[in-house]
Amino acid sequence: MRYSLWSLINQALTGNRDWKPVWRDPEPKPHYDIIIVGGGGHGLATAYYLASRYGMKNIAVLEKGWIGSGNIGRNTTIVRSNYLLDGNEPFYEQSLKLWEGLEQDLNYNVMMSQRGIINLYHSDAQRDAYVRRGNAMRLHGADAELLNQDQLRALCPFLDFKNARFPIRGGLLQKRAGTARHDAVAWGYARGADQRGVDIIQNCDVTDFLIKDGLCTGVETSRGTIRADKIGVAVAGSTSRVMAKAGLRLPIESHVLQAFVSEGLKPVIPGVITFGAGHFYISQSDKGGLVFGGDIDGYNSYAQRGNLPVFEDVCEGGMAIMPMIGRARLLRNWGGIMDMSMDGSPIIDKTPIDQLYLNAGWCYGGFKATPASGLCFAHLLANDEPHMVATKFRLDRFQRGAMIDERGAGAQPNLH
Amino acid sequence: MIINHPHLGPRDASEFTILGDASLINRPSWQAENADDAFYSYLYLRDNPAGLHRELWFHEQGDRSWLIVTRDTLTHAVINVALASDVAKAGKPAPAATKKLAKKTTEKTAKASTKSGKSGKAGGKGG
Secondary structure, eight states, X not given: OOOOHHHHHHHHHTTTOOOOOSSOOOOOOSEXXXXXXXXXXXXXXXXXXHHHTSOOOSEEEEOSSSTXXXXXXXXXXXXXXXXXXXXXXXXXXXXXXXXXXXXHXXXXXXXXXXXXXXXXXXXXXXXXXXXXXXXXXXXXXXXXEEEEHHHHHHHOTTSOTXXXXXXXXXXXXXXXXXXXXXXXXXXXXXXXXXXXXXXXXXSOOEEEEEEETTEEEEEEETTEEEEEEEEEEOOTTSHHHHHHTTTOOBSEEEEEEEXXXXXXXXXXXXXXXXOSSSOOEEEEOTTSEEEEEEEEEXXXXXXXXXOHHHHHHHHHHHHHHOGGGGGSOEEEEEXXXXXXXXXXXXXXXXXSSBTEEEEEOOTTOHHHHHHHHHHHHHHHHXXXXXXXXXXXXXXXXXXHTOOOOSSOOOSOGGGO | OEEEETTTEEEEGGGOEEEEEXXXXXXXXXXXXXXXXXXXXXXXXBOOOSSEEEEEEEXXXXXXXXXXXXXXXXXXXXXXXXXXXXXXXXHOOOOOOSHHHHHHHHHHHXXXXXXXXXXXXXXXXXX
8 A cells, every 4th residue: 555645534534444564474485586684674674675776576584573673673763974984974975865765765754854963062173073074074965064152052052051071162063964763764664675575574583594615595594494595684783693603703792772761841952962072962752752872881782781880971971961951851761782893884795605695783873874774785685796885894894904993993892 | 780809899890991802812923824814803803692701801990900701791690700810821821932833822822712712611721
């Protein structure tokens, strides 16, 4: 069914009796042309673009739990393309362009809201760094605007401009950035892929890879053996666990990132705001809750929950820039598992095993990358060569010394 | 998380900073013929297990000792804590004088680290 105002009115007038399940629940076939392991945002987007843009047929997405049960359902929903480095910025800008047309493309409301992001700066040196970043963004076709204190005050009068330790001097604004409804992204891609014949197979745990003489020909799953000509793995958070079954050690550590939501408030925060002197970012959801987060906990974890010192650190960051939120009560908090790569940038590449492809290492920036990650992974799977905006996301870049280290922290995953 | 310091007793994890996998203690020899590959693995590749994980923690806001903590990454339970200096002394190969010897000791250390990594016990005495 194509969603439209007409279909909505029609359903409303006929008692909402004809809504159909949005995707099928097929039995796995013994053979597919392409298998995507991982039914999260990136896996579903990959399947969607393989079917819609690259004309591939006979595709399956295998998901251990239910689709969207991982990080696509556990993030702070921020969409932006304010990166500095050549390897990153064109990719994230491509992603933002896809976000801008995503609802029309998918015929699904992902509640994309371009309410803007402001990165605050607190010193002259930081202002210079943001001028450079803004210029780098504009050179790659993204939008960026430097705000001085007066311009910022007009947008966000509630900020603590006179903070004794970290006075706010201005910010770097990207107007096209914003937020989207995280679950809807997974559902929209799943529906779009399913309509184009992709089999979305849930509760299907990949237990082993069929590898002989360096060639991968399929997977063993909890629902039987499934063979395929190409296997793409997009399971960020669990990449090391899954790829260990193929005998690969990767430049990745798994870490826990926590996120927080306050009680619902009237609209107070116009877009996304990030602290420049600590790690804190905040936006307000359409329901009114303040959605915010900060650093990862810093130790390896697969537990999907974190510890209290990070609570304190995040809340201190919030209080440093907007003391008005101090009286808001915290409603919920949760943790998700991040693939922290050794340079803070992702991997979309072939593996040393033929016919096995890897999409991983998204650190805690995977949500905004969902459309471009899917597109570039689909391009790689379909053509056996990287998409032009993802040529630097190679698995062997660490060995070649070609890191994309946006933060400059070196091979220390918990600092990226 | 509470880390049971061998000298100071139970201390809150926020007093510590974490460096990462305890295999970082076994720095490869720069003189070995395969130093390129050995340093690539040492610096960038990780086992990243779901379950028991041996890792290096630094008691930055305490006695500034390095500890090897064995922790369950699925539950955050701290299973075992040992002084890194004790572990390093127990597992350290003799200083390498020639290239040949260096290669030999690297292999030995690699073996020792996989052994202790698999058993998941802190203070594994390899080498």
